[in-house]
Amino acid sequence: MTSEKLYLDRVRALSFGSVVEEYDRYRPRCPAALVDDLVALRPADVLDVACGTGKVAVPLTERGLSVLGVEVDERMAGVARSHGIPVEIAPFESWEDAGRRFDLITCGSAWHWIDPLPGVAKAARLLRSGGTIVRFWTYNFVDEPFASALETVYKEHAPTASTHAHGPDKKIDGDDPFAESQEFSSVETRTYHWERTLTADEWVGLAGTFSDHQRLGPDRLAVLNQALRETIEVFGGAVHTRGEAYAIFARRA
Numbered sequence: 667m668t669s670e671k672l673y674l675d676r677v678r679a680l681s682f683g684s685v686v687e688e689y690d691r692y693r694p695r696c697p698a699a700l701v702d703d704l705v706a707l708r709p710a711d712v713l714d715v716a717c718g719t720g721k722v723a724v725p726l727t728e729r730g731l732s733v734l735g736v737e738v739d740e741r742m743a744g745v746a747r748s749h750g751i752p753v754e755i756a757p758f759e760s761w762e763d764a765g766r767r768f769d770l771i772t773c774g775s776a777w778h779w780i781d782p783l784p785g786v787a788k789a790a791r792l793l794r795s796g797g798t799i800v801r802f803w804t805y806n807f808v809d810e811p812f813a814s815a816l817e818t819v820y821k822e823h824a825p826t827a828s829t830h831a832h833g834p835d836k837k838i839d840g841d842d843p844f845a846e847s848q849e850f851s852s853v854e855t856r857t858y859h860w861e862r863t864l865t866a867d868e869w870v871g872l873a874g875t876f877s878d879h880q881r882l883g884p885d886r887l888a889v890l891n892q893a894l895r896e897t898i899e900v901f902g903g904a905v906h907t908r909g910e911a912y913a914i915f916a917r918r919a
Contacts, residue, residue: 672778679779681880682718683741690719690745692872694804696774697858697911701725707798709769715758716776720746726772727751734768736761759784768792771799782843790849793918799844802913805833806872808905815897823890827878833910844916851919858911866898869905 672678682689696704704712704726714723717735719742726733727750735753737743743753754761759781771789773780789799808816808831816829845853864872870891873879879887898905 673781678877678881680739681877682875683739684880685875686719686739686741686745688871689742689875692868693719693721693775693875694862694909696722696725696772696802697804697860697909698725699858700800700802700856700911700913701729703856703913704770704772704800705729705731707770709797711766711768712770712772713768713792714751715771715773716779717746717751717753718742718774718776720749720751722772722774723751724749734766759788763792766792767794769794769797771797773799773801775803777801786843786847786849789844789916790847790918795918797918799916799918800913801916802911803834804909804911806831806907806909807833808907812897812901812905815901816894819890819893819897823893824879824882824886827882827890828876830873830876831907833912842914844914849919850916852915852917854915854917856913856915858913860909862907862909864905864907866895866903866905869898870894 709731712726712731712733714726714733714735717723717737720735723733723735723746733751735743735746735751736756736758737746737753738755738757740755743755746753756762771793777785793799813831816831820827820829842853844850873894874887874891879890882890
């Protein structure tokens with residue numbers, strides 16, 4: 667999460683469709699333990715906001731839930747549909763719900779692209795009494811000395827981009843609108859952990875799916891990617907990461 671008002675940068679918000687195949691291949695799916703917790707809520711109807719290529723919707727569907735996706739980018743939606751997820755194209759804030767209501771709303775690594783105040787109001791209206799909205803963000807952590815080596819590479823080749831090898835400066839703003847809204851009776855945070863090892867190509871592919879990398883442009887990104895591959899080779903050709911998903915459960919009053 668970030669304190670930046672990213673939802674105002676629509677060009678950046680729509681950049682993911684340009685790397686849709688890489689996004690679907692390299693971005694992690696919803697963590698299994700989080701999927702378990704979502705299924706345990708026993709929702710009859712699920713809405714996945716900013717569903718992307720289906721990283722949340724697909725595992726929920728595989729567990730037998732009925733999931734509808736809302737996605738602003740037709741290219742991302744096309745991949746989600748190829749995975750069997752029904753998707754409607756629109757920004758969440760202006761999406762026409764046609765009177766439909768849901769027991770669970772999910773949003774994986776994307777709520778920062780939603781205008782917060784109308785987003786909260788719409789989520790409250792769409793949720794049935796006792797329903798839950800779950801927003802979560804995933805991070806990769808790497809150990810020293812590789813973390814410092816990454817910082818060196820980015821300082822030289824991409825000082826405006828994040829290494830995406832650490833967590834956020836702060837996980838939740840003190841003025842989180844769900845916590846302040848009288849429409850929600852409780853807000854709970856949960857953290858999920860896992861580990862995985864990525865090859866140099868997988869790490870570079872993952873990094874390239876982030877919007878701050880897309881803003882570098884193809885030439886600067888190519889130079890950065892080469893430097894990343896060379897650095898990873900120095901460290902044995904693979905990156906061991908400790909993954910973390912930080913989830914916020916907000917229950918409709």
